[in-house]
Amino acid sequence: MSVATLYVVLKALHVGSVAVTLGLFVLRAGWMVFAPARLERRWVRVLPHCIDTVLLLSAMGLVLLLGPYPGIQPWLTAKVVALLVYIVLGTIGLKRGPTKTIRIAACIAALLVFAYIVSVALSHNPYGLFA
Structure with a gap:
């Protein structure tokens, strides 16, 4: 895979993860106010950590690739x-x-x-x- 292709993939993964993590945060914040019991669901406790891990790893990949x-x-x-x-x-x-x-x-x-x-x-x- 070329550096340019790797950059495009990592950036898309990073930006997509940003969008998903924002959506999940807003959803969980709404549930905290209006339906706190929903925050206890297993997927609600696990999925944000998985998305944030992808977000962090893609950010680290971009930093290693680009050097800033x-x-x-x-x-x-x-x-x-x-x-x-x-x-x-x-x-x-x-x-x-x-x-x-x-x-x-x-x-x-x-x-x-x-x-x-x-x-x-x-x-x-x-x-x-x-x-």
């Missing part, structure tokens, strides 16, 4: 830091928030951080949508 390493490329460093913030907010929003109000606020904040991550990815600028 976090710490060297400011935009990629910003994405990684924002990803950690998104994970923390998502965990608070879906599981660890002590009240429903805190969970909803954390989910909204996680979605805003997600939008920032996408804007950084599209612009290759650490300021993303604030540039």
Whole structure:
């Protein structure tokens, strides 16, 4: 497989995983508010981790293929830091928030951080949508 073909496959896998992970997050956030029992289903607990693994592996593949390493490329460093913030907010929003109000606020904040991550990815600028 050529490098160009591998890039196209990895990027499509990465972007597709981003879309699926966003959809699953929004679905789970809605269930957290309106139907919390649905969050206990086995597939709801397992599938997001599988998708996020594909997302992370495809991102690592793109980094290895193209060479823009976090710490060297400011935009990629910003994405990684924002990803950690998104994970923390998502965990608070879906599981660890002590009240429903805190969970909803954390989910909204996680979605805003997600939008920032996408804007950084599209612009290759650490300021993303604030540039």
